[in-house]
Amino acid sequence: MTKGRDDDALSWDGDDDPTLDVGASGDTAAENASEPEADPADVDAPAATSLPDGFTAVGRGSETVGASAVVPAAVTPAATAAQRGPMGNGELIGVGVLGGVYALFAIGWIIGGLRLQDWRPFLVSDAMYRGSLWLAVLAPVLWFATVFLLTRLSRAWVRFAWLAAGVVLLVPWPFVLIGAVGQ
Numbered sequence: 001m002t003k004g005r006d007d008d009a010l011s012w013d014g015d016d017d018p019t020l021d022v023g024a025s026g027d028t029a030a031e032n033a034s035e036p037e038a039d040p041a042d043v044d045a046p047a048a049t050s051l052p053d054g055f056t057a058v059g060r061g062s063e064t065v066g067a068s069a070v071v072p073a074a075v076t077p078a079a080t081a082a083q084r085g086p087m088g089n090g091e092l093i094g095v096g097v098l099g100g101v102y103a104l105f106a107i108g109w110i111i112g113g114l115r116l117q118d119w120r121p122f123l124v125s126d127a128m129y130r131g132s133l134w135l136a137v138l139a140p141v142l143w144f145a146t147v148f149l150l151t152r153l154s155r156a157w158v159r160f161a162w163l164a165a166g167v168v169l170l171v172p173w174p175f176v177l178i179g180a181v182g183q
Contacts, residue, residue: 084153091156098144098163105140105170112174113137140170 050065051057057065087095113133124132143166151159 087156091159094160095148095163098160098167101167102140102144102170105167105172106137108172108175109133109137109140112172112176112178115178116174136172140166143170 113136117129144163147159147162147166151162
């Protein structure tokens with residue numbers, strides 16, 4: 001007779017391996033036979049690590065960390081600042097949402113600027129209008145890219161403060177005032 005399906009779920013292929021027999025002390029049979037137990041007095045204490053000048057060790061075990069007079073090139077403050085970790089989930093979602101707002105602003109500048117073409121002859125010449133239109137369309141994209149690149153090593157709140165400032169400054173006013181349909 002075969003085992004039930006419940007027994008299959010509780011077993012792994014290779015459970016009958018003799019080297020996996022667990023003794024009373026919790027060690028496997030293979031470890032008991034080949035490896036003698038180490039004496040705690042024979043084990044060397046970990047070597048004391050050193051910190052560059054200007055750094056202070058805090059927390060458990062900080063008293064064993066000494067300061068070194070020579071600063072390795074790989075552990076300078078500039079090198080540690082350049083090693084910012086990846087963005088967290090919230091920061092990634094926030095940057096994505098603000099990137100979408102900036103993309104919509106660029107589209108709003110295109111639509112609003114094209115709606116102003118009827119008014120253009122009264123305001124500026126054709127060449128000036130086209131140049132300013134495309135600068136206005138590229139402004140949100142350039143702002144987002146510049147803030148994103150220049151705040152790589154900054155804290156997240158600095159990046160979001162500059163992105164929020166751009167959202168306020170780069171509102172597509174022609175689209176807001178005239179609209180997509182026009183008046």
